[in-house]
Amino acid sequence: MQGYLVLEDGTVFEGKMDEIVSPVKGELVFYTGMTGYQEVLTDPSYKDQIVVFTYPLIGNYGINDQDFESKKPQVKGVILFQLTEHYSHYKANRSLKDYLQKWNIPYLTNVDTRAVVKQIRSKGTLHAVISKDKQYDSQDKLSDFPIRDVSASEIETFGNGATHIALIDFGFKKSILNSLLKRGCKVSVVPFHQMEKVFEIKPHGIVLSNGPGDPKQMKNYFSTLNQLMKQYPTLGICLGNQLIALSFGGNTTKLRFGHRGANHPVIDQKTGNVFITSQNHSYVVDKKSLEKTPLKLRYTNVNDGSVEGLEHEKLKVMSVQFHPEAHPGPEDASFIFDEFLDTYVAAGREKVYA
Numbered sequence: 507m508q509g510y511l512v513l514e515d516g517t518v519f520e521g522k523m524d525e526i527v528s529p530v531k532g533e534l535v536f537y538t539g540m541t542g543y544q545e546v547l548t549d550p551s552y553k554d555q556i557v558v559f560t561y562p563l564i565g566n567y568g569i570n571d572q573d574f575e576s577k578k579p580q581v582k583g584v585i586l587f588q589l590t591e592h593y594s595h596y597k598a599n600r601s602l603k604d605y606l607q608k609w610n611i612p613y614l615t616n617v618d619t620r621a622v623v624k625q626i627r628s629k630g631t632l633h634a635v636i637s638k639d640k641q642y643d644s645q646d647k648l649s650d651f652p653i654r655d656v657s658a659s660e661i662e663t664f665g666n667g668a669t670h671i672a673l674i675d676f677g678f679k680k681s682i683l684n685s686l687l688k689r690g691c692k693v694s695v696v697p698f699h700q701m702e703k704v705f706e707i708k709p710h711g712i713v714l715s716n717g718p719g720d721p722k723q724m725k726n727y728f729s730t731l732n733q734l735m736k737q738y739p740t741l742g743i744c745l746g747n748q749l750i751a752l753s754f755g756g757n758t759t760k761l762r763f764g765h766r767g768a769n770h771p772v773i774d775q776k777t778g779n780v781f782i783t784s785q786n787h788s789y790v791v792d793k794k795s796l797e798k799t800p801l802k803l804r805y806t807n808v809n810d811g812s813v814e815g816l817e818h819e820k821l822k823v824m825s826v827q828f829h830p831e832a833h834p835g836p837e838d839a840s841f842i843f844d845e846f847l848d849t850y851v852a853a854g855r856e857k858v859y860a
């Protein structure tokens with residue numbers, strides 16, 4: 507049957523719906539990678555968003571048990587051109603369609619995704635509704651505190667390595683945890699609302715995770731974050747990068763339509779190296795606002811010059827807007843974890859136990 511994607515500016519796109527669903531509302535964003543749909547759907551940073559996949563054929567390697575970034579799909583809905591049921595991959599055990607249906611995630615196929623992206627590109631990110639009717643009206647609400655919906659409720663510890671990292675959870679991706687475990691860390695995942703417990707845990711370092719929505723929703727926590735960073739070597743990833751900037755007095759703004767894909771070139775201003783990164787963000791640190799902070803610009807986006815990473819001038823605090831854990835995407839940036847653990851955390855150990 508027919509289904510519709512109705513944008514808040516009144517534009518309507520037609521598609522095909524397999525089953526009738528109650529209308530869902532979300533922020534309409536597009537992901538440009540050719541692969542990675544399983545990771546995208548389950549990345550908690552996509553909470554409350556309707557994702558348009560720009561690659562025209564999605565689902566051809568199915569869904570497997572390893573590549574989930576969290577326990578369930580986090581997106582509000584999915585817009586595709588072709589959703590194939592014929593999948594082939596040695597790890598796959600079900601089709602993408604079965605997976606979306608099992609979790610009641612509405613999707614529309616046969617949509618002219620190029621036209622949708624052009625609309626977002628010229629108008630900027632918009633809210634939209636997936637519905638069987640051509641109506642924007644919907645009972646569905648967007649959360650004003652999506653981090654609360656995706657963060658863990660209790661502290662949980664993984665691994666038994668010698669280096670203990672507190673991963674502050676704003677909706678962390680499993681591959682951030684895995685990147686730390688793979689490097690021999692013991693990792694305590696600390697829900698954001700218990701971040702002051704890090705002072706009791708006394709880790710060797712802190713990682714501030716990715717997470718959904720506007721980083722300013724965390725404003726009540728900026729002073730605690732600031733205190734933590736004065737005491738522990740810190741790495742911020744994506745939302746974590748934005749929170750670091752805000753906690754030191756910088757500002758964030760919203761990009762017109764965000765960076766979501768697996769091929770965003772970034773330049774390291776220190777070394778001149780360019781590498782390709784995986785990205786998923788709408789907000790960005792305001793470069794000018796860094797002037798009044800103790801933070802220095804380390805990485806910038808080659809395409810639009812936006813801020814991609816920071817370093818504190820004195821403290822052992824570093825952050826990146828891109829995703830060094832990749833998943834999906836190239837692993838060019840995995841050196842970020844090594845740099846943090848080998849340089850920042852190793853050097854910070856004595857200080858923690860002094």
Ligand SMILES: NC(=O)CC[C@H](N)C(=O)O
Pocket residue numbers: 551715716717718719720721743744745746786787788789790
């Ligand atoms: N992946 C993330 O951590 C995203 C951060 C933030 N929610 C943004 O959209 O910019």
